Amino acid sequence: MCLNVRLRMIKFQSLLRQYWPTVALFAALLGLWQLAVSAGGIREYLLPAPLSVWNALWYGDIAWGQHLWATTFEIVGAFVMAAVVGVALGVAIAWSPLVANALVPFLVFVNTLPKVAIAPLLLIWMGYGLFPNMLMGSLIGFFPVVINTAVGLSQVEADMLDLGRVFSAPKWKIFLKIRIPNALPYILSALKITATAAVVGAIVGEFAASQRGLGYVIVTTQSSMNTSVAFAALVWISAVGLLLYGAVVLLAHLWAPWAEGID
Amino acid sequence: MNKELIDLDRVGMTYEAASGPVEALADISLKVGRGEFVSLVGPSGCGKSTLLRIVAGLRPATCGTVQVNGRKVMRPIPDIGMVFQAPILLKWRSILDNVLLPAELAGKDPRAFRKRAQELIEMTGLGGFAEKLPRELSGGMQQRAALCRALLLDPPLLLMDEPFGALDAMTRDDMALELLRIWGETGSAQVPRKTVLFVTHSIAEAVFLSDRVVVMTARPGRIAADMPIDLPRPRTVEARAAEAFGRLSLEIFRTLTGRTVGGVTSS
Ligand SMILES: Nc1ncnc2c1ncn2[C@@H]1O[C@H](COP(=O)(O)OP(=O)(O)OP(=O)(O)O)[C@@H](O)[C@H]1O
Numbered sequence: 001m002c003l004n005v006r007l008r009m010i011k012f013q014s015l016l017r018q019y020w021p022t023v024a025l026f027a028a029l030l031g032l033w034q035l036a037v038s039a040g041g042i043r044e045y046l047l048p049a050p051l052s053v054w055n056a057l058w059y060g061d062i063a064w065g066q067h068l069w070a071t072t073f074e075i076v077g078a079f080v081m082a083a084v085v086g087v088a089l090g091v092a093i094a095w096s097p098l099v100a101n102a103l104v105p106f107l108v109f110v111n112t113l114p115k116v117a118i119a120p121l122l123l124i125w126m127g128y129g130l131f132p133n134m135l136m137g138s139l140i141g142f143f144p145v146v147i148n149t150a151v152g153l154s155q156v157e158a159d160m161l162d163l164g165r166v167f168s169a170p171k172w173k174i175f176l177k178i179r180i181p182n183a184l185p186y187i188l189s190a191l192k193i194t195a196t197a198a199v200v201g202a203i204v205g206e207f208a209a210s211q212r213g214l215g216y217v218i219v220t221t222q223s224s225m226n227t228s229v230a231f232a233a234l235v236w237i238s239a240v241g242l243l244l245y246g247a248v249v250l251l252a253h254l255w256a257p258w259a260e261g262i263d
Numbered sequence: 264m265n266k267e268l269i270d271l272d273r274v275g276m277t278y279e280a281a282s283g284p285v286e287a288l289a290d291i292s293l294k295v296g297r298g299e300f301v302s303l304v305g306p307s308g309c310g311k312s313t314l315l316r317i318v319a320g321l322r323p324a325t326c327g328t329v330q331v332n333g334r335k336v337m338r339p340i341p342d343i344g345m346v347f348q349a350p351i352l353l354k355w356r357s358i359l360d361n362v363l364l365p366a367e368l369a370g371k372d373p374r375a376f377r378k379r380a381q382e383l384i385e386m387t388g389l390g391g392f393a394e395k396l397p398r399e400l401s402g403g404m405q406q407r408a409a410l411c412r413a414l415l416l417d418p419p420l421l422l423m424d425e426p427f428g429a430l431d432a433m434t435r436d437d438m439a440l441e442l443l444r445i446w447g448e449t450g451s452a453q454v455p456r457k458t459v460l461f462v463t464h465s466i467a468e469a470v471f472l473s474d475r476v477v478v479m480t481a482r483p484g485r486i487a488a489d490m491p492i493d494l495p496r497p498r499t500v501e502a503r504a505a506e507a508f509g510r511l512s513l514e515i516f517r518t519l520t521g522r523t524v525g526g527v528t529s530s
């Protein structure tokens with residue numbers, strides 16, 4: 001057997017060795033929970049058993065597909081908006097000291113605002129709909145992208161910039177060929193934060209006002225006492241969040257393989 | 264046309280560091296003619312890298328005048344090949360793409376230079392590593408890649424800062440011979456020799472390669488001696504055994520260390 005094949009097997013085995021405690025703990029908790037609820041006589045509306053949550057996940061009364069779609073749409077929209085606006089602002093800040101002086105204090109101020117408190121305002125200005133929730137998500141998530149983009153674009157070794165100057169490269173070309181690739185790992189690591197923030201923002205928006213979405217489902221269960229549905233909605237939300245996060249990790253793997261293991 | 268390509272007149276350089284001013288160079292007057300191969304040797308920290316940067320126009324001298332090609336140097340000068348002391352490869356680019364970078368930065372079509380890049384990569388013994396990322400190469404291999412990058416556009420002036428510093432003795436000799444070939448040692452009248460300003464810590468290398476060896480003193484760097492190396496060309500590895508080679512090396516060694524051989528301090 002070749003060494004690299006054996007190494008790969010060892011890698012798989014060590015993965016197994018590394019993660020079996022996680023899996024075991026998770027399973028044990030689920031088992032305990034199930035046992036506590038069914039044997040301990042905890043009422044379903046206080047704490048539904050894992051099995052009821054599992055059933056609620058596919059519950060016919062709730063149009064899960066519709067809600068899932070609405071929330072996913074908001075989250076992905078929020079993420080894309082935060083990424084595009086964040087990178088654009090970061091580039092503008094790194095490009096021009098004038099823009100940096102004008103923008104940075106303002107952005108820091110916006111960032112210190114508790115964005116959650118703006119949710120009711122967004123409702124007044126834009127009414128019900130997916131867009132205000134999307135906006136909430138991107139408001140929470142765009143700031144780290146701006147900062148990391150600007151930092152990644154400026155933290156270039158002085159020698160590398162000299163290299164560009166030796167070949168009389170124009171400023172935009174140095175951005176394109178040296179600064180932007182240099183910033184890519186920074187941007188991607190900010191996007192991991194943004195992926196989580198987009199989920200929070202979208203759900204907060206739905207809490208404040210909405211007629212659709214997984215956040216909305218959770219709000220309605222308060223009156224119906226249908227706690228297992230609330231749990232099921234949580235499971236769906238984390239599934240969407242995890243998928244988005246995984247997608248960013250995958251992108252980082254594809255776009256910046258040289259920076260592997262940096263964050 | 265001006266005979267001298269590089270003309271430094273009483274150049275001085277003082278860095279304004281946070282801890283106070285650092286005088287790196289003082290009173291450097293140096294002329295390098297077209298097609299000349301000139302080496303700089305001197306103790307670590309004497310300002311050799313600084314001097315190359317000043318000639319390249321990457322940093323202004325704080326006093327004196329710097330002329331290249333008859334023109335005062337105010338900004339980075341065009342059409343040079345520069346090997347920095349560190350390889351400075353872009354870590355997200357393959358070796359081939361790193362070597363092609365000058366073409367891209369200078370707004371030329373990199374496809375037109377692929378063949379040239381491949382030849383250089385082969386010549387420096389990096390064949391088979393063209394598609395690898397820099398981190399997959401050893402320090403000496405990265406240094407050779409940086410050499411290929413400097414040579415890609417076939418510049419008439421080469422500024423090289425210890426380009427072979429990380430190489431083993433044998434590879435070093437091979438590279439020295441290749442460099443002489445590229446410089447145009449056996450060249451014809453149609454292809455004029457390049458001009459090379461070459462920094463090294465190896466006296467033997469300096470003598471082997473150069474038309475002149477300039478010896479610098481410790482900080483602030485001044486010129487201690489400017490020695491013509493009148494050994495016949497083309498030079499061969501065997502020529503190192505010649506008596507003149509040893510004599511010149513010894514002389515440079517003495518100027519550099521201020522010692523006579525045997526450890527007796529000269530007065
Ligand atoms: N950017 C800088 N700021 C302040 N001081 C500097 C800077 N660059 C170099 N120096 C100082 O200038 C002096 C000369 O540096 P330089 O790098 O030119 O030396 P060198 O001859 O190339 O040395 P080595 O052989 O070790 O490469 C050193 O004393 C160094 O501390």
Ligand SMILES: [Mg+2]
Nearest residue numbers: 311312348424
């Ligand atoms: Mg140096």
